[in-house]
Amino acid sequence: MISKFEKIALGMCLGIGLVFGSVSQPTAHAKTTQAVTWYNQWQKDYVGGKTQKYVRNNNGSGATTVVSEGQGYGMLASVLAAKKGANTHTTFNAFYRYYRAHRISSQDPLMCWQQTMRSGHLTSTGSQRNSATDGDLDIAYALILADKQWGSKTVNYKAAAKNLLTVIKKDEINTTTYLPKEGNWATSSYDASKLRTSDLMVGYFKTFATYTKDSTWTKVATHSQTAIKKLSARHSTGLFPDFIFAKGSSISLTAAKAYQFESATDDQVGYNACRVPWRLAQGYLLAKDSASKAALKKQLTFYNKKTKITVVYTLTGKAVNNYENTAFTAPINMAARTLKDTSLANKTKKQLPTTIEKRNYYSATLQVVTALE
Structure with missing residues (x-):
């Protein structure tokens, strides 16, 4: 490796x-x-642009595309690398400039969720101009880290972070459940009840509360803890599905069906929920959150029983496929390292590629970000 x-x-x-x-x-x-x-x-392999840098997610086929999720990962990775001694300040600023150029508007700092190369320019049209909450949350946290790493005298990361968090709170948090919505487009009560389980980032929410001195973020963290506890208790495996419906201030959960949100794995551990171990580990790393730790320990107990980590599981623990993918292995490896589960950390380490995969944006990027945590 x-x-x-x-x-x-x-x-x-x-x-x-x-x-x-x-x-x-x-x-x-x-x-x-x-x-x-x-x-x-x-x-x-994955970063394009010069004065404005972006993360390509089209894996080398078709027109170049960029998503706010990838931009958030890029900003997060570059500042985490700086914390480990890499000289990435210029790169971070270039990522930041791209984010600013692709906000919904100069008054709305949420990032357009997708851009496509058209006539030599990356632009967003139609529904691409909506936001995606997970990308905005990573961008906000990366800006906070940048403020702590480099200060805000030359580039005002602090003001940018606080401005973004104000609008995330207004447009991307459900005002009944106080849980993250999928994006600013989720305005009906039905859409607002849709929860992507990997967005339950208690470590981020507690950090935001301290940074902004806004108690709303404490409420978001508390309600996320409730959701995490209820999700963990649903099955003996402790596994979370890609998506679920969450309603009411007491957080009532209703299972999703296949293709009700996005794909066949909506009620399984698919390519969204594969990130859950990483997000739960962040909760423990950043805030020593007991709810995140308990839920994570239960999941790692399940994964410890597996000879190898494969792609997609039912919530009762059945492996849907027999092949591997780094998007599933890397978050579990990071979580095992965080909780000092040596056996699982060593097992999953052997499954990780020794060099970063090409033309596999999602897996490669998750491997990098989780390794840098």
Whole structure:
């Protein structure tokens, strides 16, 4: 999983460590180097643009497309890499400029959820000008990290973060359940009850509450904890579905059916809920959240029983496919590392590609972001 040069360097470090009776520090350094190496590979393969940088998600086929989800991942990855010593400030600012150029309007800082290359320009038309909550949440958190990493004298990340959070609260949070909606387009009570379970980011919400001193975010965090506890209790596996209906201030949950939201896996662990272990681990990392930790431990108990992690599970734990995908493995690996589940961390580490996959935006990007956490 590391390059030939890194293997040599690691061997030297291990030798020194053995002389002094400890190898913990060199091992930690090797992990950091690996994450930044992956970040650099990912940037070369998936990042386009010059003064405005964007994350391509079309996997090399058809017209170039960009989504706010990917832009959020890109901004998050670049500032996390900076925290590990990489020189990414210029890259982050270029990501930030692209985000600003593709806001819904100069007065509305939510990002248009998709852009397509048309006549040499990336533009959004029609429903592409709606927002996607998960992308906006990552962008807001990345701006907070940028403010802490570089300050806001040259570029006012702090003002941008607070402005974005004000509009996320107004347009992307359900005012009855206080849970995240899918986007600003979810204005009817039916659409507003649709919950993407991987949007339950308690660590973010508690961070937003502290950063803005706005108690609404504390309420969003508390209601998200309630949803997490109820989702975890639905099955012995503790697995969350891609989507579910959540209604009322007490958070009443109703299962979705296949294709009711997005795809055949709406009520299974599919390509949305595969991110849940990462988001729950963030809740523990950022806020020592007990609800996130308990739900995550239950899921990791399930995954520990598997010989390998495969793609898509029913909520009762049946594997739907027998093949692997990094989008499922990387979040579990990050979660296992976070909770110091050594056995599962080692097992899933062996499943991760040693170099970042090409033409596989989602899997490659999740591998990079979770490695940098």
